[in-house]
Amino acid sequence: MTSPYPILSILGILIVTLTLAAGLIWLERRLLALWQDRYGPNRVGPFGLLQVLADMIKIFFKEDWIPPFADKAVFVAAPAIIVVTVLMSFAVVPVAPGIIVSDLDVGLLFVLAMSSLGVYSVVLAGWSSDNKYALLGGVRAAAQMLSYEVFMGLSLMGVVLLAGSFNLTAIVEAQRNLWFVAPQFLGFVLFLIAGAAETRRLPFDLPEAESELIAGFHSEYSGMKFGMFFVGEYLGVILISCLITILFFGGWLGPVLPPIVWFLIKVMFFIAFFILMRAALPRPRFDQLMSWGWKLMLPLALANLLITGAVVLAWRS
């Protein structure tokens, strides 16, 4: 069931997600400030809402410097990749019944594929910069995102088994009686962790790791190219929050309020959760992150899949 007005849907979702991403920067700064006992941006416009606009103007007018030692073509392409892949993922996200760009039957696989492609952006940015810190960041990003992707996909298979479909709309519809977070609580926790790792947000921001690698993979980036990474990161947060909402918390389903409002409420909740995580947690070490991923998360995801499969089989027969 694709939307009757595809162009409208595409434009609508593009505008809404990009505005949300910009708004999210403001929200994060305000919320962090709230938890850290300070004010945050509150000068430009009401409640500092226009701060993002001011920052955008600033970043557009900054010198867009490409280091002479960098691999130019790759250096320029890298920031575009991340924004494009994340925005592509939004194509299959059902916001409300009928509000979706493309209702793919393999929607979930498409999202996973796009997030795998997003890794290239970070890795290539790190390598093409020809900077030692960026290189270390790129290497970390490659290892971290590849290994967390493995069980990110696996943790979702329980949901797919229960819904019997990769189609995100069908998955939401399958949760009419019970949100999947109840039968798939382990899957939810695993996906939450993997999702945080995919977005490279604070407990998992090792590729950037400001205190170790200065700015990690985007050390050499400036101007709007840096801005693209920034926007890509926030788009990633929105995407992961949308996915959690759709896969585990019944998407737009909810009483009284219109579906789209329910969807936004749930998404905002998880966005706030990601910001709180950033405020509260220190950063794990690289080797610890990898060993948690492979030694703890992956076996748990496999066990989750195995048990869900067995239960579903027994139920059907």
Next chain:
Amino acid sequence: MAQTFLDSTELVLNMGPQHPSTHGVLRVIVKLDGEKVLGTECVIGYLHRGVEKIAENRTYQMFAPYVDRMDYVAAISNGLGYCLAVEKLVSAEAPPRAQVVRVILTELNRIASHLLWLGTHALDVGAITPLFYTMREREYALNIFEQYCGARLTTHAFRIGGLQYEVYEDMEKDVLDFCRMFAPKIDEYEELLSGNRIWMERLINVGILNAEDCKAYGVTGPMLRAAGVNWDIRKAMPYSGYDKYDFEVPVRENGDTYDRYIVRMLEMRQSVRILEQAARGIPEGPIMAKVPKVLKPPVGEAYVSIEAPKGELGYFIVSDGSVQPYRLRVRPPSFVNLQALDKMARGSLVADLVAIIGTIDIVLGEVDR
């Protein structure tokens, strides 16, 4: 076999002097194999101002404000050490009232210094929030300094022979209020960090420096006590009447980064204890001993060391009988403790290196002088 680009070679990484977590202008040249640290070399001197040489061209009183600029995070401790050294040289002693006020300000400064360390150390490990909390509480201590002597950071609070300023009207009350306010705040920090799985995994068994190594390198202060050596100059060689106060010296065994963190947290609690006792018992009397305006110490030399927040801070002064020191030598704890960096960091990862630099608690103004 032919060398291919896959055969990993060592990477020499230049950390600093501009780097977010070298705490100033420390430059560490790191040899890396992947992320593993094969060796480090510290390059210092970016903040060298020749403080010791300046001392030879200033009178004893004129040089006193300069010492504040060494460990500017704990300026009061610096001033105390210098004043004690000169007082020893001229055989003067600050009157009891001055001594108690000195203890109050020094312990407040110890807390302020540890708070700055805690915030930045947590930031190095990736926790961004504690910094704002510690800065918030540090503000109270700095406000008391400001009320007392007008300056917040480089205070120049003490004079040779005692104090220049009388205690301001509500100082006792302010200090006691600070103690009441601050004790629960330590619990708050510990709640955020001490039991946190990630925090513990990042710090436990990282950068171990055992007691023998500590002694070999001359490492002092919380780093030494975290390795199990009960050595605190306030107890071992009491000065400024520290023997009158009831407090404990926190000691831990493992000498890893986590133990150093715990020792400093406990030290803040002990400082609060000292503050409470001192603020309740400020005796009446003069605040300045009889010291001549033109200070001409007899020919001789004096060494005084005190327990600064970062370790043993020593001043060695040689006098030739003139109004200026013939030679002044500072034993800065940061500089000596920094020597152990390579020993601790070898074999760990880049992330550990950052945590270890944070745990030494260096101030580059003191390392370079």
